[in-house]
Amino acid sequence: MNPQLxxxxxxxxxxxxxxxxxxxxxxxxxxxxLNSGIYGERTKVIRVPESKVFDIKKYIIQSQAAxxxxxxxxxSSLSYQPLNLFEHKVPAGFPSPxxxxxxxxxxxxxxxxxxxxxxxxxxIKGDSMIDVGIHDNDIAIVDKSREAATGDIVLASIDGDxxxxxxxxxxxxxxxxxxxxxxxxIEINESxxxxxxxxxxxxxxKFK
Amino acid sequence: MIALVDINNFYVSxxxxxxxxxxxxxxxxLSNNDGCIISRSxxxxxxxxxxxxxxxxxxxxxQSSSIIVLSSNYPLYADISNRTMTLLASFSPQQEIYSIDxxxxxxxxxxxxxxxxxxxxxxxxxxxxxxxxxxxAPTKTLAKLxxxxxxxxxxxxGVCDLSELSTIRxxxxxxxxxxxxxxxxxxxxxxxxxxxSIYSVLDLKKSDAIYIKNLFSINLEKIxxxxxxxxxxxxxxxxxxxxxxxxxxxxxxxxQSYDLLVEAVTTFTSRAAYKSRQQxxxxxxxxxxxxxxxxxxxxxxxxxxxxxxxxxxxxTNLILSIALExxxxxxxxxxxxxxxGVTLSGLIDxxxxxxxxxxxxxxxxxxxxQVIDTINIKFDxxxxxxxxxxxxxxxxxxxxxxxxxxxxxWKELLVAN
Numbered sequence: 344m345n346p347q348l349x350x351x352x353x354x355x356x357x358x359x360x361x362x363x364x365x366x367x368x369x370x371x372x373x374x375x376x377l378n379s380g381i382y383g384e385r386t387k388v389i390r391v392p393e394s395k396v397f398d399i400k401k402y403i404i405q406s407q408a409a410x411x412x413x414x415x416x417x418x419s420s421l422s423y424q425p426l427n428l429f430e431h432k433v434p435a436g437f438p439s440p441x442x443x444x445x446x447x448x449x450x451x452x453x454x455x456x457x458x459x460x461x462x463x464x465x466x467i468k469g470d471s472m473i474d475v476g477i478h479d480n481d482i483a484i485v486d487k488s489r490e491a492a493t494g495d496i497v498l499a500s501i502d503g504d505x506x507x508x509x510x511x512x513x514x515x516x517x518x519x520x521x522x523x524x525x526x527x528x529i530e531i532n533e534s535x536x537x538x539x540x541x542x543x544x545x546x547x548x549k550f551k
Numbered sequence: 552m553i554a555l556v557d558i559n560n561f562y563v564s565x566x567x568x569x570x571x572x573x574x575x576x577x578x579x580x581l582s583n584n585d586g587c588i589i590s591r592s593x594x595x596x597x598x599x600x601x602x603x604x605x606x607x608x609x610x611x612x613x614q615s616s617s618i619i620v621l622s623s624n625y626p627l628y629a630d631i632s633n634r635t636m637t638l639l640a641s642f643s644p645q646q647e648i649y650s651i652d653x654x655x656x657x658x659x660x661x662x663x664x665x666x667x668x669x670x671x672x673x674x675x676x677x678x679x680x681x682x683x684x685x686x687x688a689p690t691k692t693l694a695k696l697x698x699x700x701x702x703x704x705x706x707x708x709g710v711c712d713l714s715e716l717s718t719i720r721x722x723x724x725x726x727x728x729x730x731x732x733x734x735x736x737x738x739x740x741x742x743x744x745x746x747x748s749i750y751s752v753l754d755l756k757k758s759d760a761i762y763i764k765n766l767f768s769i770n771l772e773k774i775x776x777x778x779x780x781x782x783x784x785x786x787x788x789x790x791x792x793x794x795x796x797x798x799x800x801x802x803x804x805x806x807q808s809y810d811l812l813v814e815a816v817t818t819f820t821s822r823a824a825y826k827s828r829q830q831x832x833x834x835x836x837x838x839x840x841x842x843x844x845x846x847x848x849x850x851x852x853x854x855x856x857x858x859x860x861x862x863x864x865x866x867t868n869l870i871l872s873i874a875l876e877x878x879x880x881x882x883x884x885x886x887x888x889x890x891x892g893v894t895l896s897g898l899i900d901x902x903x904x905x906x907x908x909x910x911x912x913x914x915x916x917x918x919x920x921q922v923i924d925t926i927n928i929k930f931d932x933x934x935x936x937x938x939x940x941x942x943x944x945x946x947x948x949x950x951x952x953x954x955x956x957x958x959x960x961w962k963e964l965l966v967a968n
């Protein structure tokens with residue numbers, strides 16, 4: 344190659360590097376207008392799992408069609424209804440606006456259930472347990488995995504029938520006690536088919 | 552090492568969990584429509600009741616031995632199955648759910664296999680009242696065999712770990728088990744194997760794999776390798792998408808009219824399309840089959856038709872319009888139909904389809920079905936349905952002896968006083 348030409352190329356490159364380029368590059372006001380994209384706002388590049396791309400796109404398309412968004416969004420577990428807990432200190436003066444961010448979602452399942460695979464719901468009939476606060480038509484929460492101890496409220500079966508009572512023992516025999524003086528204790532003897540099915544860990548009631 | 556955990560007499564065990572009166576009694580559970588026996592308690596097995604026996608054939612025995620007969624309660628079984636599988640998952644990072652009551656677990660690196668097996672057994676009993684047997688071995692085929700031993704031979708107390716045993720002892724065990732008990736060997740194959748003097752599991756294990764491959768199939772060759780501790784069927788923790796979806800039922804009573812058949816086809820089509828949407832697939836073909844009772848051989852009429860859908864879809868309306876065309880073409884007058892069904896096949900991933908050059912209103916359609924699906928999940932099944940889909944059809948299944956949906960319906964919870 345012609346050495347002069349080569350030199351010229353070198354010099355040109357050198358100048359380009361040395362001098363802050365005043366040509367080319369971005370120009371103010373050029374390009375697509377801000378927020379003029381299909382989403383009407385700034386967009387951002389993110390990495391997402393490939394398997395979710397379609398769902399995410401679908402979600403975006405649907406959330407633009409505002410009239411259907413709410414119902415299509417909620418296909419998660421229906422028994423789960425989180426409530427927002429706001430940690431909000433209110434000193435004598437005015438509240439700090441920075442304080443009212445969402446801390447945690449509250450889930451009643453989490454509060455009531457420890458071992459969800461072993462937990463079953465049982466409908467209570469009758470008033471035999473009213474003194475411990477379990478009323479007719481309440482739903483008892485029964486954890487089958489728990490080892491029952493005396494003093495526990497248990498779901499037990501006696502000769503094939505289920506009952507919820509307090510487990511106690513008397514003279515090395517089990518007894519089931521009602522929490523209502525109207526009912527007598529049930530003494531368990533060998534002739535009965537008796538099994539403690541699970542431990543009642545809570546009860547729920549609805550008023551409306 | 553691979554473990555196979557299998558719940559004993561699963562359906563009967565589920566029924567017993569919520570009804571202690573069923574303990575220590577002969578119990579059988581019937582298939583859909585109260586047809587055949589599909590689960591038996593040990594007490595019923597002792598009365599020599601075979602799996603799959605039609606109910607009417609043992610009517611007398613049921614009376615004379617006071618056997619308790621129950622309809623199947625699939626919502627209950629599915630819930631208990633899910634709970635069981637979740638509990639099992641805590642024992643291994645790799646789990647393959649093989650059926651509603653069986654699961655393979657990868658126990659590689661576990662040094663206390665027998666103890667783990669006992670722990671599994673104890674936990675499922677404590678947590679869910681499910682009796683299980685555990686078989687442990689280096690391959691799936693052997694784990695299946697170990698599970699068979701754990702179930703049939705009481706000396707294992709429910710957990711059989713073949714990896715602990717010497718080859719001589721394993722061979723000794725295998726020599727006493729019929730080859731038809733091997734996983735993947737059906738009765739027909741077993742008969743053929745018998746004809747070339749392979750009778751026991753040991754005979755199959757010692758046979759020449761290449762020879763067997765040429766005579767039978769590559770699958771049987773792999774089974775021989777697996778019996779010799781070489782893994783050919785690795786644990787598959789991904790549940791494969793179904794290649795076809797079938798929705799069919801026998802009717803509670805025979806139907807003759809075309810309109811009633813349309814009701815049934817509509818119901819099955821919307822179920823099948825819903826299943827396809829749930830697993831994220833589109834169907835290319837829809838088939839309809841109708842059948843009169845096969846027990847009346849002379850007048851038996853069975854027919855089916857497969858039609859190509861205009862484009863791959865899981866839209867109930869579109870599939871239904873094609874399915875009904877098919878029904879019309881195979882329907883014959885004056886036949887007492889007892890069964891019909893709808894099959895979707897050629898299923899493809901809904902994300903990998905080719906778009907249309909002239910887009911039909913598929914997006915809007917799919918949004919509509921999505922909203923309907925969501926409403927039906929949130930409220931009741933069939934809250935929104937096609938007008939030809941009845942809520943309480945006259946042809947619905949006989950389930951006269953069904954227990955309650957104790958774990959899946961607020962209205963049917965267990966009651967205690």
